Ligand SMILES: Nc1nc2c(ncn2[C@@H]2O[C@H](COP(=O)(O)OP(=O)(O)OP(=O)(O)O)[C@@H](O)[C@H]2O)c(=O)[nH]1
């Protein structure tokens with residue numbers, strides 16, 4: 229069967245999250261207007277949902293139902309009264325002056341329901357089942373259009389999901405979906421489409437296409453995120469600067485530059501992740517991540533950042549101002565004077581034997597390497613993984629800004645230093661793999677195939693951590 233275009237009306241009492249549901253299903257945080265005040269949406273507004281690059285579903289946002297009690301009384305008072313066919317009364321009402329005056333908002337919503345294949349009836353699940361809800365369901369039931377009730381706000385503790393389910397089954401609505409538009413859950417979205425499918429035989433193929441497309445998109449977005457994070461990690465691990473041991477001033481300048489460069493590179497990754505997940509920096513304040521306005525609250529090199537993300541620094545590691553750097557030395561000791569002069573303590577010595585000739589040469593000339601240490605690399609990985617997981621869970625209807633003390637709520641276990649993956653250890657010895665300082669007049673230098681292999685291998689590992697269950701440890705590696 230070929231895929232047919234499916235027309236869907238999103239209806240419900242005012243302020244239950246109809247426009248929010250539109251945003252989340254469409255992955256478009258810019259659709260319509262969302263506000264804590266009732267009666268925000270005043271007109272029907274449609275938008276297309278794409279699957280495989282084709283329009284498969286037309287979603288229509290509608291104004292909230294405000295006076296269903298009054299409208300039901302009005303319908304019952306029309307010629308024919310309760311005995312008449314429900315749909316005839318609705319049509320009679322829509323043709324009457326009342327549909328342009330007292331019940332204008334309701335009329336707009338009902339007209340859209342009549343021309344739709346299915347109506348999603350959005351419920352604020354924190355509400356008790358009230359008279360207004362019963363009357364709304366009664367009126368919608370008279371429109372001869374299949375209805376799927378959608379319980380919204382289900383992430384709240386006071387959501388009365390079972391109460392609602394019980395009531396809905398009493399009025400013969402058994403295909404109920406749960407869907408929090410702010411805390412996104414891809415399984416709930418899939419169930420919503422499956423519920424619609426049970427009521428819409430003629431559109432089975434379309435809904436299957438949609439379900440399959442969403443699943444594929446999610447796999448692709450996780451893979452693309454893992455690639456971006458791994459690319460950052462390889463860039464950062466490989467990044468090395470050469471400084472003369474004897475010149476404290478130059479070493480200090482290099483330290484500053486390295487720090488700025490790595491921070492800027494992290495920010496680029498954050499921007500890329502936001503764009504990939506279709507969020508902009510102004511709507512990136514999330515419940516679960518310490519990121520506000522698209523920026524991390526704590527500098528990558530702030531010692532508290534490591535603590536906050538539960539990363540323990542290995543023995544003999546640096547503390548204080550220069551945490552996050554390793555100076556690689558030919559002979560430990562020779563350079564200690566210079567190090568103390570720039571306020572840096574030695575974080576650790578990375579084996580010199582594996583380095584290639586050019587680096588050995590530079591060392592022989594009295595230069596040493598400056599680069600970020602293992603703990604900071606782990607922090608860099610952990611932060612982007614956490615951001616990715618939060619973006620995957622963030623509905624496009626989310627709006628709440630967060631205060632900066634939220635990271636403490638993350639409750640990450642403190643992990644001691646596991647070894648970095650082999651790919652990053654390799655990168656440590658390949659300064660040419662880093663593009664952080666690789667921009668010259670000719671643009672980025674070409675990337676070695678071995679680097680690409682390392683990124684791919686690392687991305688598999690990063691992708692696995694991104695997909696771990698909610699209660700698992702997610703620190704990198
Ligand atoms: N936390 C949370 N907030 C939500 C959810 N859904 C909607 N909101 C908020 O509830 C308020 C109303 O959301 P809207 O999407 O504007 O509701 P609406 O049904 O379109 O409202 P009208 O157009 O006025 O009828 C907004 O402040 C949303 O941010 C949800 O699932 N969780």
Ligand SMILES: [Mg+2]
Pocket residue numbers: 246247248261262268269289290
């Ligand atoms: Mg609205």
